[in-house]
Amino acid sequence: MESPEIAxxxxxxxxxxxxxxxxxxxxxxxxxxxxxxxxxxxAAPLLRLHNASSPIKTPHIDAxxxxxxxFSSAYCASPLCAPARASMVSGQLPTKIGAWDNASPMxxxxxxxxxxxxxxxxxxxxxxxxxxxxxxxxxFEERLTTDIYPGDLGWSPSxxxxxxxxxxFHNTSSILQAGVCxxxxxxxxxxxxxxxxxRFLYRAAREKETARPFCLTVSLTHPHDPxxxxxxxxDKYEGVDIPLPEVNIPEEEQDSHSKRLLRVCExxxxxxxxxxxxxARRAYFGALSYVDxxxxxxxxxxxxxxxxxxxxxxxxxxxxxxxxERGLWYKMSWFEGxxxxxxxxxxxxxxxxxxxxxxxxxxxxxxxxxxxxxxSFDHRLPLDGVSLLPYMKSQLALIPHHxxxxxxxxxxxxxxxxxxxxxxxxxxxxCPADPPQLFNLKEDPKELHNLAVxxxxxxxxxxxxxxxxxxxxxxxxxxxxxxxxxxxxxxxCWAALSQGRYQSMDYQPNDDDASKKYIRxxxxxxxxxxxxxxxxxxxMGRELRxxxxxxxxxxxxx
Numbered sequence: 001m002e003s004p005e006i007a008x009x010x011x012x013x014x015x016x017x018x019x020x021x022x023x024x025x026x027x028x029x030x031x032x033x034x035x036x037x038x039x040x041x042x043a044a045p046l047l048r049l050h051n052a053s054s055p056i057k058t059p060h061i062d063a064x065x066x067x068x069x070x071f072s073s074a075y076c077a078s079p080l081c082a083p084a085r086a087s088m089v090s091g092q093l094p095t096k097i098g099a100w101d102n103a104s105p106m107x108x109x110x111x112x113x114x115x116x117x118x119x120x121x122x123x124x125x126x127x128x129x130x131x132x133x134x135x136x137x138x139x140f141e142e143r144l145t146t147d148i149y150p151g152d153l154g155w156s157p158s159x160x161x162x163x164x165x166x167x168x169f170h171n172t173s174s175i176l177q178a179g180v181c182x183x184x185x186x187x188x189x190x191x192x193x194x195x196x197x198x199r200f201l202y203r204a205a206r207e208k209e210t211a212r213p214f215c216l217t218v219s220l221t222h223p224h225d226p227x228x229x230x231x232x233x234x235d236k237y238e239g240v241d242i243p244l245p246e247v248n249i250p251e252e253e254q255d256s257h258s259k260r261l262l263r264v265c266e267x268x269x270x271x272x273x274x275x276x277x278x279x280a281r282r283a284y285f286g287a288l289s290y291v292d293x294x295x296x297x298x299x300x301x302x303x304x305x306x307x308x309x310x311x312x313x314x315x316x317x318x319x320x321x322x323x324x325e326r327g328l329w330y331k332m333s334w335f336e337g338x339x340x341x342x343x344x345x346x347x348x349x350x351x352x353x354x355x356x357x358x359x360x361x362x363x364x365x366x367x368x369x370x371x372x373x374x375x376s377f378d379h380r381l382p383l384d385g386v387s388l389l390p391y392m393k394s395q396l397a398l399i400p401h402h403x404x405x406x407x408x409x410x411x412x413x414x415x416x417x418x419x420x421x422x423x424x425x426x427x428x429x430x431c432p433a434d435p436p437q438l439f440n441l442k443e444d445p446k447e448l449h450n451l452a453v454x455x456x457x458x459x460x461x462x463x464x465x466x467x468x469x470x471x472x473x474x475x476x477x478x479x480x481x482x483x484x485x486x487x488x489x490x491x492x493c494w495a496a497l498s499q500g501r502y503q504s505m506d507y508q509p510n511d512d513d514a515s516k517k518y519i520r521x522x523x524x525x526x527x528x529x530x531x532x533x534x535x536x537x538x539x540m541g542r543e544l545r546x547x548x549x550x551x552x553x554x555x556x557x558x
Contacts, residue, residue, distance in 0.1 A: 030213065030310070031120070031121070031122070031213045031373050031374065032213065032310050032311060032312050032347065032372070032373070033204070033213050033214050033215070033216075033307060033310060033311040033312070034117070034122070034213075034214070034215040034216070034311065034312045034314070034369065034372070034373070035215075035216050035218065035298060035302065035311055035312070035313050035314070036215070036216070036217045036218070036314040036316075036365075037218045037219075037220070037294075037295055037298060037313070037314065037315045037316075038128070038129075038217065038218070038219040038220065038316055038317060038318065039220050039222065039223065039288075039291045039315075039316075039317045040081070040129060040219075040220060040221045040222065040223070040224040040317065040318055041081075041223060041224040041225070041317065041318070041319060041320065041321045041330075041331065042223065042288070042291075042317035042320060042321070042341060042342055043320045043321045043322070043323055043337045043340075044074070044317070044320055044336075044340040044341050044342045045320075045336055045337060045340060046323070046337075047061070047288075047342055048061075048062055049061065049062055049065040049070065049342065049344075050072060050342070055237070055240050055241065055242070055243065055285065056285045056288050056289070057236055057237075057285075057289050057292070058288060058289065058291075058292040059292065059296075060292045060293065060295045060296030060299065061291075061292050061295055061315065061342075061344075063296075063299075064295060064299065064313065064315060064344055064346055065344050066353060067346050067348045067353055068313075068315075068344035068345055068346035068353060069344070069345045069346075069351050069353070069354055069355075069356060069388075069391065069392045070343075070344055070353075070354070070355045070356065071343040071344075071345075071355075071356050071358075071360050071388070071391075072355050072356065072357050073340070073357055073358060073359045073360065073422075074316070074340065074341050074342065074343035074359075074360050074361070074362065075339050075340055075341065075359065075360070075361055075362070075405045075407060075422055076088070076317075076318060076319040076320075076339055076340075076341055076361070076362055076407070077093055077094060077361055077362060077363050077384075077406075077407055077408065078094045078099065078319075078407060078408055078409050078410075078411070079319045079320070079331040079332055079333060079334065079338045079339050079407070079409055080101065080102060080319065080331060080332060080409065080411045080412070081102055081129075081131045081149070081318055081319070082099065082101065082102040082103070082104060082131040082132075082133060083099035083100060083101065083102075083104065083408075083409075083410075083411065084318040084319045084362070085130055085131050085132075085318050086099035086104070086106045086132075087099060087362070087363050087384075088318065088362040088363060088365060088366075089112040089113055089114065089130070089138065089366070090106065090110050090111065090112050090363075090366065091113070091363045091364070091365070091366030091367060091383050091384060091385035092110070092363065092382055092383065092384050092385075093363070093384045093406060093408050094408045094409075094410065095408055095417075095474070095479055096382055096384065097110050098482075098486060100410040100411060100483050100486055100487070101155070101156065101157050101410065101411035101412065101487075102131065102133075102149070102155045102157075102411065102412075103133055103152070103153045103154065103155040103156040103157075103490055103494075104133060104486065104490075105132075105133040105134035105135065105153075106132065106133070106134075106135070106138065108135045108138070110138070111139070111381060112138045112139045112366070113139075113215075113365065113366040113369050113370070114126070114137075114138060114139030114140045114141075114215070114217075115138075115139035116139075116366065116369070116370050116375055116377070117215045117369060117370075117373060117375070118139055118140075118141055119375070120370075120373055120374075120375040120376075121212050121213065122212060122213050122214060122215045122373070123141055123142070123211070123212045123213070123214040123215070124139060124140045124141050124142070124214075124215045124217075125140065125141065125142040125143075125144065125200060125214060125215065125216045125217065126140040126142070126143045126144065126217045126219065127143075127144040127145050127193045127196045127197045127200065127216070127217065127218050127219065128145055128147075128148075128189075128190070128193040128197075128217070128218060128219030128220055128221070129147055129148050129149065129189075129193075129219045129220070129221050130147060130217075130219055131147060131149050132147070132151060132507075133151055133152070133153065133505070134151065134152075134505055136151055136505075136506075136507035137507075140217075142200075143507055143509060144193075144196035144197070144200060144509060145189075145192050145193055145196055145509060146506055146507045146508065146509060147506060147507060148185065148186070148189045148221050150505075150506060151504075151505040151506045151507060152494070152497070152504070152505040152506070153490045153491075153493055153494040153497070154168070154494055154498075155168055156487055156490040156491050156494060157411060157412045157487060158487055158491060159415050159416075159483065159484055159487060160484070160487070160488070162260070162415045163263060163264075165263075165264060165266060166264075166412065169264065169265070169412055170225070170264075170265045170329070170330045171265060171266040172265070172266050172267060172270060172272060173226070174225035174226040174227050174280070174329075175227065175272045175276050175277065175280045175329060176272060176276050177226065177228070178226070178227035178228060178276060178279040178280035178282075178283045179227075179228060179234070179279050179283060180228070180229070180230070180231050180234045180283075181228040181229065181230060182230065182231070183230075184226065184228050184229075186221050186222055186224065186226070186228075186287075187229075187230060189221050190220045190221055190222055190290075190294065193218065193219070193220060193221075194218075194220075194294055194297065197216065197218045197298065198297070198298075198301060200214075200216060201216070201298070201301045201302065201305065201307070202301070202305070202534060204216075204305075204307070205301075205305035205306075205307060205534060206534050206536070208305075208307065213373075215369075218294075218298060220291055220294060222287040222288075222290050222291050223284050223287030223288045223290075223291060223321070224321075225280075225284075225321075225329075225330065227279070227280040227281075227283040227284050227287070228283050229283045229286035229287045229290060230286075230290070233286035233287065233289045233290045234282065234283065234286045236285075236286060236289050237282050237285055237286060240282075240285075242278045242281050242282045242285070243281070244274065244277060244278065244281075244324070245277070245323065245324035245325045245326070245327075246325065246446065247325050247326050247446050247448070248326070248327060249326050249327055251268065251269070251271075251327065254326070254327065255434065255435070255437065255450075256433070256434045256435065257333060257413070257414060257418065257431065257433075257434050258326065258327075258328060258333065260413050260414065260415070261328055261332055261333060261413045262327065262328070264412055264413050265329060265330065265413075267327070267328075267329065271327065272324075277324050280323070280324070281323055281324065284321070284323060295315065298313075299313070305534070309349060311347075312345065312346070312347045312372055313344075313345075313346040313347070314343075314344065314345050314346070314365070315342060315343075315344040315346075316341055316342055316343045316344070316362060316365070317341040317342055318341070318362075319331045319338060319339065319341060320336075320337050320338045320339060320340055320341060321337060321338065322335065322337040322338050323337060325337045332409070332411065332412060332413045332414075333413075334407060334409070334418070334420040334427065334429045334437075335447055336441070336445070336447065339407065339420070341362060343360065343362065345368070345388070345392065347372075351392045351393070354394075356388075356391045356392075358391065358402065358403045359403050359404060359405045359422045359423065359424075360386075360388060360391075360402075360405065361384075361385060361386075361405045361406075361407075363384050363385035364385040364386050364387065364388050365385065365388075366383070366385050367383060367385050367386060367387040367388075368385075368387050368388040368389055370387070371387045371389040372389060384406070386402050403423060403424055404421065404422065404423040405420075405421075405422040405423075406419070406420070406421055406422075406473070407419065407420035407421075407422070408420075408474075410479070410483045414431060414433070415433050416431050416432045416433040416434075416476065416480055417431065417432070417474065417476055417479045417480055417483065418430075418431040418434075419431065419470060419473075419474055421466060421469065421470065425440050425441050425442035425443070426438065426439070426440060426441070426462060426466070427439045427441055427447070428463075428466040428470070430466075430467070430470045432476050432477075432480070435452065436452045436463075436466075436467065437450050437452055438450060438451040438452040438454075438459075438462070438463050438466065439451065440459075451463065
């Protein structure tokens with residue numbers, strides 16, 4: 001996709017964080033709404049907006065990208081669902097908030113973008129997946145659905161038993177069983193997410209003249225495995241040449257972390273047959289087309305309800321999916337397919353379409369949102385993210401030293417903290433249990449040549465500086481001890497909680513009050529029908545100014 005680019009300069013060797021500028025929008029203007037669409041496990045390098053030869057059909061995402069600021073080198077803070085999302089909503093690295101794995105609770109006192117926007121007068125609403133453990137709101141005023149994944153401690157991994165396959169973890173079944181379905185858990189969930197999101201947007205349209213601005217997070221579980229999708233989307237790829245993975249590395253030549261991933265996912269000495277790989281990738285492509293249709297539906301509602309011009313739309317993902325590249329599947333590594341995510345921010349009346357090629361993080365969204373709504377920030381509180389607003393306004397002088405992303409992983413598949421630094425063309429990966437890795441992605445985008453063993457003096461200098469920086473930034477032994485303590489504590493608690501009466505930690509939506517839905521005897525029928533109709537009309541059927549109807553029944557789920 002062609003778009004103007006902000007040309008990168010050579011980055012310095014350090015990253016100083018810049019706070020939100022708080023300069024936009026003007027204090028006397030109505031704050032814009034925010035719709036943040038999150039897809040799950042999106043391999044950014046495969047999307048057409050980053051790869052013109054991609055066969056994946058995403059016309060609605062492409063149309064959104066055409067009027068967005070595209071961050072073409074965006075990364076997650078941790079390549080696993082729960083820690084990636086915890087860091088994204090809080091703007092802090094996993095080590096700062098104890099977000100180690102898919103069963104790590106985040107403290108109720110950790111500020112999130114929902115807290116910040118709610119403080120600024122926003123109605124903060126979540127529909128869909130967020131993989132919170134324990135506390136299920138974290139600043140959201142409304143949560144329209146439950147989560148697709150458990151909110152308890154049951155998925156706690158064990159570095160004490162690194163080779164034990166966990167029954168709830170990824171295995172080959174998602175690949176071998178890939179194909180067409182009529183229904184699945186994932187389709188059931190995303191259908192509910194979209195139904196509740198659409199209903200909320202119509203409710204907001206009915207009362208937009210009087211209501212607070214809203215921040216609606218729509219978090220879909222597709223295209224996350226299992227790799228199965230409805231025939232409608234499977235058939236979109238009938239006759240399409242589904243490309244096989246481009247990089248194939250024999251198992252004996254894999255790096256040590258990748259070998260562990262193969263073992264924990266039951267892929268060691270068990271490579272899926274080619275026809276299963278093609279089925280899995282075709283179903284994944286279809287799932288992305290399904291996500292795309294839902295993006296299109298949200299944009300359609302915003303436009304038909306005259307809200308699009310006053311709504312900031314963001315599209316991103318929690319992490320990626322290797323999808324067979326290098327013989328790896330799912331996520332849990334710092335290779336591009338697993339760690340890189342799409343990031344689009346669209347508000348055309350303020351920010352023209354452009355591509356920003358600097359390295360940025362999904363942690364940057366919290367300070368960016370605070371900036372976009374003209375909010376205030378307590379600079380005494382910890383923050384690892386950096387506001388992206390200067391990029392959007394092409395004010396590069398306001399972002400000194402920012403072309404760096406830090407990543408941290410302490411979940412399944414590793415046995416020690418696995419850390420990443422992405423700066424300029426370089427990606428450095430380090431773990432006490434494994435040999436380090438250094439890639440120059442400008443010259444080696446497929447990450448085939450580990451320059452950590454290079455004897456070239458200029459490269460050796462870069463490598464030495466990264467090693468020193470990593471050892472200064474991270475106390476690996478202290479982090480390792482903290483992870484083990486957390487895992488052992490949670491496994492003990494879960495063993496106890498699994499005995500006797502089970503008390504769910506999963507979110508139970510409480511908005512389904514039947515006495516306030518549809519047609520009820522406590523409101524005159526003609527009045528109720530008029531109040532529920534959108535656009536509103538008067539008694540003679542003449543359309544009123546949109547958003548003019550007051551005490552609207554549909555706006556209150558009545």
